[in-house]
Amino acid sequence: MPNAKTQPPRWATWLLNALGHPDTREEVQGDLLELYDYWLSTVGKRRADWSYCLSALKLLRPLAQSKRPPRYPQPLSLSPDMIRNYVKIALRNLTHAKTFSLINGFGLTLGMACALLIFVVVNHETSYDKHHKNGDRVYRVETTNVQNSESHAGTYTEMTAVLRNEVPEIERVAPVYRASGQSVAIPQEGKLFKEQIAFTDNELFYLIDYQWIAGSAQTALSRPNQVVLTESYAQKFFGTTDAIGKTLLLGDDNSLLVAGVLKDYPANTNFPFNVLVSIPTLKRVSPDYDTHGWGGFGDNYQVYTLLKRGIQPEQLNKRFHAIQVKYQKDPETIKNQHFTLNSLSKLHYGFNFSGRQANLKLLNILSLIGAFVLLIACINFINLTTAKALKRAKEIGVRKAVGSNQLALIYQFMTEAGLLTFLSGILALALAWVALSATANLMGLPLSTPDLFSWQVGAFMTALLILTTLLAGTYPAFRLSGMPPIWALKNNKLPRAAGGITFRQGLVIVQFTVSMILISSTLFINRQLSLFKNADLGFNKNAIITVGLPNNQPEKLQTFRNQLVASPQIKDVSFSLNSPSAESNWMSAMQYRKGAEPIEIRTQMKLVDAHFLNTYGIQLIAGEAFREGDTLPKFIANEVFLKRIGIDKPEKAIGQLVHFGDGQESAPIIGVVKTFHVNSLHQGIDPTLLQVVPKHFYQAGIKLAAENVSAASLRSSLATIETIWKSIFPNQVFSYEFLDEALAQAYQNEIRTARLIETATLVAILIACLGLFGLATFAAESRTKEIGVRKVLGASIPSIVALLSKDFLKPVLTAILIASPIAWYGINEWLKNFEYKIDIDWWVFALAGVLATLVALLTVSFQSIKAALMNPTKSLRTE
Structure with missing residues (x-):
């Protein structure tokens, strides 16, 4: 029997039995007795009794109910041990549910791979020309047609000199003229190439960041007949990047001196030029090209500007208007045409020299x-x-x-x-x-x-x-x-x-x-x-081969044509500025003055020869076609042009005069053709005039005798054309493309x-x-x-x-x-x-x-x- 000296106070035990919670009474009493024995052995009888009584009073029902149950510490949910446990359980669940894991994993893999590839594409397309230190101040001068809000990348050739002399807000002006399919020869090594050439001057090097291997940005393109090459093209032409002082032949008789070598350009640039020729050389290569004109423009001649710091492009609107008033003079042209500045960062989303546009x-x-x-x-x-x-x-x-x-x-x-x-x-x-x-x-x-x-x-x-x-x-x-x-x-x-x-x-x-x-x-x-593929374009695009012409000397072209049509494999040949439908076109302002007020018509010019309609199958619906040897200015109009000048029947247009140039020159309409698509199907059909201008023949259209030919027959026809080409243009590379494939590139x-x-x-x-x-x-x-x-x-x-x-x-x-x-x-x-x-x-x-x-x-x-x-x-x- 336990000794009274080792028992807790009875009154405290009685109170706990009487007022304690019945569900936990026995458990609580047992715990308190164990604690009492511990207190006896450590602090003595007197202090053990006090502790027991105090604990019993705290556990009485009225007092115990007002207290919250004790909280036990929870393990940290993000402790290293718990994280390791989460991963272990996750691996077990994924390996246990194999079907679920495979379906889910394969779906996520496909979705993420698709998102990743799209990001790579978008990231590349939006990175063009973002690496130039002055890129935020570089702008291209564009020509905008107010009537249809259409902007053209090109502008008039005289714009370069005018901006340099009359617009102080512009720090630098750089013209760039792109010429495709130019023959480049290295006579001393017997090499012959066909390359895209950019004619420009030293100003371009202050707008676009180039890294120089040899040469100087101040002098490299300062004189005629100078050329700058990229390192890969120096290797291609001469087998070394040490090319300063070496010469190459552009065309038949234009010797160029290498004045600089550049590091290769990055892939994300709209200036992919490997051969840059000083712009004064352009007049020597193409004597008939108007390098100081306001009569017409093309997208291949572009003007880039570097604005002074703090100048915004909107501040130049009045300057451009003053230029129009001073140089263009015609009120209708000034009203319907504006010059705008397009920032370097946006060039990739429109026509540019890279050969492709981001949409x-x-x-x-x-x-x-x-x-x-x-x-x-x-x-x-x-x-x-x-x-x-x-x-x-x-x-x-x-x-x-x-x-x-x-x-x-x-x-x-x-x-x-x-x-x-x-x-x-x-x-x-x-x-x-x-x-x-x-x-x-x-x-x-x-x-x-x-x-x-x-x-x-x-x-x-x-x-x-x-x-x-x-x-x-x-x-x-x-x-x-x-x-x-x-x-x-x-x-x-x-x-x-x-x-x-x-x-x-x-x-x-x-x-x-x-x-x-x-x-x-x-x-x-x-x-x-x-x-797009099956639309009736108004001309025949099948079995036509187009070839860029190295020069337009009449006697050479006539010999070329005579030898081609002498072959039974060739049906007809036409020389022209470009194809019936082309992305790069010649736009010009024309006037019809028969009414009370002259009508200004923004017109697309097709510079063609007498064989153009037959070669491309364009239908003449009124008047007569051009004749071989025509020298006097005369026009063939399309139906859209007649509609713009208010003529309702093709027959009524014959003999009507159209004014052009500075308004002092005119020529009659001798024929009308059924409307054909002069642009891709993205756009409407422009008012169009056809005119014979031999000095602007840059392309040959060769119509094969049969439209559906076998591969062997096609190879034979191409071999025949190449043989004749080499006999007429011995120092020029022969290259060609099929018209239908070229037109498909627009889409x-x-x-x-x-x-x-x-x-x-x-x-x-x-x-x-x-x-x-x-x-x-x-x-x-x-x-x-x-x-x-x-x-x-x-x-x-x-x-x-x-x-x-x-x-x-x-x-x-x-x-x-x-x-x-x-x-x-x-x-x-x-x-x-x-x-x-x-x-x-x-x-x-x-x-x-x-x-x-x-x-x-x-x-x-x-x-x-x-x-x-x-x-x-x-x-x-x-x-």
């Missing part, structure tokens, strides 16, 4: 497509993760029941999302590297591996991983971690949302809405391209848009189908017992397939209804870029809807049929 709308479409494809991949992750929660509901319930808080569960699910995203990101980078070459070819871009592994791509990739993790992981993490534990343990599934359309179905609707928009866009764009942006959207459509549909496949798999697994019972009760396989499929087809059909008006609006806006365009027909949307429905049905049916064919005895026994 801002296309870049925006690309960025939108990348975002959509990534969104579809993230939707897959959300849908599949929440669907997979059926198998993890009990796990979550147990975790929460044994004390895991919501924050720890959120971290766990976000870790799983982040790990899967990280692994997908590595695979996406590898996939992008493999697909980079194909992307570069598709877009016509000089992309290479360094573009993919730049710091900008690294920053984008980091942001993409974080964004994808947040997009894909946030909703599942909060949805699953917030699950009531009692529900999970009892039902082993997530609570269903009230209402008609669940969140998961809503995400499927978003996926297929995007897919439907892409399918519709693909169909419409290809129809527009078909219109490269649309062709690229079509190919890109087709590719994006396939990727988007593939990812969306992966998601549907995964959802159908989980749905079939969750309804295994139901399917077994239905089969036992006599349900047919088609009825079970229909039962499982209809839940997935409902959101797809809803997506079709949502996507159709959105796609209609987008296509309608895109078609506004074209003067000639297709109609937006309803059946295209119907076809896109049928395609989307078939794709979804095929995807879901695979799992539905598999589940319907399962042996019910096995499924019921397993359940």
Whole structure:
């Protein structure tokens, strides 16, 4: 029996028995007795009694109820041990659910690779000429037609001298004239080349940053017959970069002295010049070229300016108006034509010397497509993760029941999302590297591996991983971690949302809405391209070979033509400024003065010979054609020109005078041709006049005798043309192109848009189908017992397939209804870029809807049929 000296005060024990909480009385008394024994051994009888009585009073019911239960410290959710635990569990879950991981990982990989490649393209296209130190002050002088708000990159040749002498706000002025297909020879080494030449002066080197290997920016192009080469072209011509003082031959008799060698230009520049010749040499190469004129302009002659610091381009509007008044004089020209300045950073989005233009709308479409494809991949992750929660509901319930808080569960699910995203990101980078070459070819871009592994791509990739993790992981993490534990343990599934359309179905609707928009866009764009390809241009583009002429000496051209038409393989030959339809044209101001007020017509000039109409199959509908040997000025007009001057019938135009030049010269209209497309189908048809001007013959159009020829016959014809060429122009390189292929180049942006959207459509549909496949798999697994019972009760396989499929087809059909008006609006806006365009027909949307429905049905049916064919005895026994 215990000694009274070792017992606590009885009154305190009695109070605790009488007033303590009945549920915890025995446990509390036991704990206090153990503490009392400890106090006896450490502080003595007297202090042990005081401590016991005080503790008993604190634990009485009135006092104990006012106190909160003791809190036990929770482990830090982001401690190194917990993070290691999150990763370990995430790896186990990903490897355990292989189907889920593969579907999700493959979808994320495709989405991220697509977004990454699009970023590389957009980053390249928006980086042109951003590396020049004075780039923010460099502007190009452009000529704008007020009537149709059309800007031309070129301007009048006299503009250079006027700006230098009369505009003090401009610090430097640099003219650039591009001449394509110029013959360059190295006589001492017997080498012959055909190159693009830029005629300019030293001022260009103060606007555009060049790195000099040899020579000086102050003197390199200061005198006639000087040339500056890039290092790769110095190697190409002379086999060394030590080329200062060496000579090359431009054309037949223009000897050029190498005065400088430059480092090769970067890929992202609109000044891809390898051979720069001093601009005074231009007059020696082309004696008839007007280097100080206001009569006409072309896009190949451009003027660049460096504004003084603090000067804004808008401040020069009055200066340009004063120049017009002083030099152009004609009120109609001044009214309908303005000069504007276009910044260096925007040159890549219009006509430039790089040979290609970036399309801002296309870049925006690309960025939108990348975002959509990534969104579809993230939707897959959300849908599949929440669907997979059926198998993890009990796990979550147990975790929460044994004390895991919501924050720890959120971290766990976000870790799983982040790990899967990280692994997908590595695979996406590898996939992008493999697909980079194909992307570069598709877009016509000089992309290479360094573009993919730049710091900008690294920053984008980091942001993409974080964004994808947040997009894909946030909703599942909060949805699953917030699950009531009692529900999970009892039902082993997530609570269903009230209402008609669940969140998961809503995400499927978003996926297929995007897919439907892409399918519709693909169909419409290809129809527009078909219109471009098959449109009647008003002339014959088939079986015509175009060749740039090295000179236009009449006797040489006549000999060339006579020898060509003597061959039975050649039907006809025409010499002209350019083809009937060309991107670079000669625009001139013409006047018709028969009425009370003269009519000013901005006219496209086609400088042609007497064989032009026959060679290109252009129809003469009134008057007569040009004759061989015509020397007096005379015009053939198109129907658009007649409409502008108010003549309603072609016959009435014959003999009417058209004034040109300074207004003192005039020539009669001798014929009228049926309207033909002088520009691409992006634009309307300009008023056009044809005139015989032999000094401006720079191209030969050679019509083959047969339009449909075999490859062997075509090679024979080309060999014949080349043989004759070499006999007439022995020191010139023979190069050619087919007219139909040259005309197709005008639609490269649309062709690229079509190919890109087709590719994006396939990727988007593939990812969306992966998601549907995964959802159908989980749905079939969750309804295994139901399917077994239905089969036992006599349900047919088609009825079970229909039962499982209809839940997935409902959101797809809803997506079709949502996507159709959105796609209609987008296509309608895109078609506004074209003067000639297709109609937006309803059946295209119907076809896109049928395609989307078939794709979804095929995807879901695979799992539905598999589940319907399962042996019910096995499924019921397993359940």
